Amino acid sequence: MQMLDVAVWGGFTTFVLALLALDLGVFHRETRALRSGEALAWAGFYFSLALAFNVLVFFLYERNWLGVGVSVGHPMDGKTAALQFLTGYLLEQSLSLDNVFVIALIFGYFRIPLQYQHRVLFWGILGALIMRGAMIALGAALIARFDWVIYVFGGILILTSLRMLMSSDEEPEPEMNWLVRLARRFYPVTTDLHGERFFIDVAGQRTATPLFLVLLMVESTDVLFAVDSIPAIFAVTQDPFLVFTSNVFAILGLRNLYFAIAPLLGKFRYLKTSLVVILAFVGVKMLLSHTMPIPTLWSLGTILGILVSGILASAFMARRA
Numbered sequence: 001m002q003m004l005d006v007a008v009w010g011g012f013t014t015f016v017l018a019l020l021a022l023d024l025g026v027f028h029r030e031t032r033a034l035r036s037g038e039a040l041a042w043a044g045f046y047f048s049l050a051l052a053f054n055v056l057v058f059f060l061y062e063r064n065w066l067g068v069g070v071s072v073g074h075p076m077d078g079k080t081a082a083l084q085f086l087t088g089y090l091l092e093q094s095l096s097l098d099n100v101f102v103i104a105l106i107f108g109y110f111r112i113p114l115q116y117q118h119r120v121l122f123w124g125i126l127g128a129l130i131m132r133g134a135m136i137a138l139g140a141a142l143i144a145r146f147d148w149v150i151y152v153f154g155g156i157l158i159l160t161s162l163r164m165l166m167s168s169d170e171e172p173e174p175e176m177n178w179l180v181r182l183a184r185r186f187y188p189v190t191t192d193l194h195g196e197r198f199f200i201d202v203a204g205q206r207t208a209t210p211l212f213l214v215l216l217m218v219e220s221t222d223v224l225f226a227v228d229s230i231p232a233i234f235a236v237t238q239d240p241f242l243v244f245t246s247n248v249f250a251i252l253g254l255r256n257l258y259f260a261i262a263p264l265l266g267k268f269r270y271l272k273t274s275l276v277v278i279l280a281f282v283g284v285k286m287l288l289s290h291t292m293p294i295p296t297l298w299s300l301g302t303i304l305g306i307l308v309s310g311i312l313a314s315a316f317m318a319r320r321a
Contacts, residue, residue, distance in 0.1 A: 008060075008241065016248055020126060034118055039259030046253035050089055053249065057242070058082040076239065080296070084237035087300040088246035091236060091282065093257075094307050095229045096250055098164070098275050099222065100258045106217050109174075110210055112193070119196045120211060121255040124218040131223060132247050135230050140240040147290070153231030154286030160228045161279035164272065179216040183208060228279065235286040236296060267318045274310025278303055 059065065062078025107117055142149045174180045183189075187199075187208040194200050198212040233243050261268075281302055285294045 012245060012248075016129070016252070019252070020122070023122070034114070034256075034259045036260055039256045042256035043253055043260050046249065046256060050249040050253070051086075053245065054082050054085050054089075057085045057245075081239070081242060083296050083300065084239070085242050085246050087296050087303065088233045088236045088242060089249055090300065090307075091232055091278070091303055092229055092247050092250035093253065094278055094303060095225070095232060095275060096254045096257070097261075097271060099225045099254065100261065101272070102221050102225075103218060103258055104262050106214060106221070110214050112211065112214055116193070116196045116211060118255070118259070120215050120218060121258060123215055124222065125251055125255055127219045128222040128226070128251050129248060131219075132226050132230065132251070133244060135226055136233075136240060136244050136247065139230055139234055140238065140243065143234060143238055150234065150286050150289055153234055154283045154289075156231050157228065157235075157279050157283030157286065161276045161283065164279065165276045174213060174217060177217055177220055179220045180213050183213065183216055187212075189213065231286070232279065232282045235282045235289070236299060268311065268314045269317060270310045270313040274306050277306050281306070 058078035058081065060078075061076050061081035103121070107120075112120070139149075139153075187206060188202070189208045189210065189212075190200065190202070191210070193211060194209050196211065197209055198215065200207050200209060229247070233247060237243060237246075282299075285299060288294065
């Protein structure tokens with residue numbers, strides 16, 4: 001890796017870590033419940049931050065600052081890069097909505113008070129950034145080496161959309177989760193919460209709390225969702241920097257998006273259907289990528305149209321109920 005590549009990737013990673021440190025260490029230092037209005041404001045902040053970064057992406061690629069723009073083997077102009085980042089970001093943000101449904105079920109099953117949920121999601125998101133970074137690196141290497149992998153990713157997305165269409169929102173089963181079972185082999189687990197602590201000392205023995213089990217379930221859930229979302233982003237762009245940064249901004253906004261819309265999840269009855277259609281569309285886009293490529297601008301409009309249609313249909317049916 002060249003020094004310029006290290007500067008770009010290292011600079012972005014440092015920025016994200018500093019942002020997370022400020023989030024937990026300054027703005028959310030106290031353990032308290034995050035109100036919906038406050039969460040919505042933070043979600044708007046991260047969305048605005050993603051849009052501002054998209055402007056930076058334009059200039060990075062348009063003017064080839066720090067050697068950015070040739071990482072996929074050919075120059076990419078700023079307009080194309082910015083459009084790919086925005087489409088990838090909105091796609092990942094849309095797919096993360098399904099993750100919100102599952103997280104709400106996990107918190108509800110363990111009866112985790114609202115004031116402790118922010119801490120779980122913070123560390124869950126930090127773990128998700130690491131895991132997705134590794135998966136993106138693997139996916140980019142596979143596609144660069146084997147062109148046919150794009151068809152495998154497309155097939156995965158179509159199968160996933162069918163699975164989502166036929167699945168129902170069932171209560172989580174902690175004892176069936178492989179991470180939870182592994183943790184129980186190494187640590188005894190208390191039956192009661194102990195504030196926001198993941199571990200406590202009981203008779204000189206390190207003991208996990210139910211909050212730690214919740215964290216493990218959130219992490220393992222994100223791994224499953226990443227299997228869907230990582231292939232999807234490669235349908236939009238195969239530039240590793242754009243894939244990673246669009247994923248990061250989508251994940252950063254997920255925590256606040258959860259607190260903003262979790263109380264309203266019951267009213268979005270057609271949102272899951274929209275996500276199914278989006279996954280199927282992206283899967284088809286990947287299968288046609290070598291014979292009949294769908295332009296990124298069309299993809300952006302289609303994804304937005306499907307998502308907005310699901311939200312409007314849900315709002316209309318909620319008013320009629």
